[in-house]
Amino acid sequence: MDQLVKLVAQKTGINESQAKMAVETVMSFMKDKLPDGVASQVISMLQDGSDAEGKDDLMSGLTGKLGGLFGK
Secondary structure, eight states, X not given: OHHHHHHHHHHHOOOHHHHHHHHHHHHHHHHHHSOHHHHHHHHXXXXXXXXXXXXXXXXXXXXXXXXXXXXX
């Protein structure tokens, strides 16, 4: 999650504590709106960042996992 927080801070120009609050808000929203299995996998990937080496890898990792969940 730290990598995502840094990316949000960098892209938006806000400080890291504000970016962390934004990321946590989005993650909470996703938990509420996505089906349980999908939400837990997306949140897990975002929290550990294991597939992400940089911002491009983060986005491709996220879109790849989401595509896999929906059969694409």
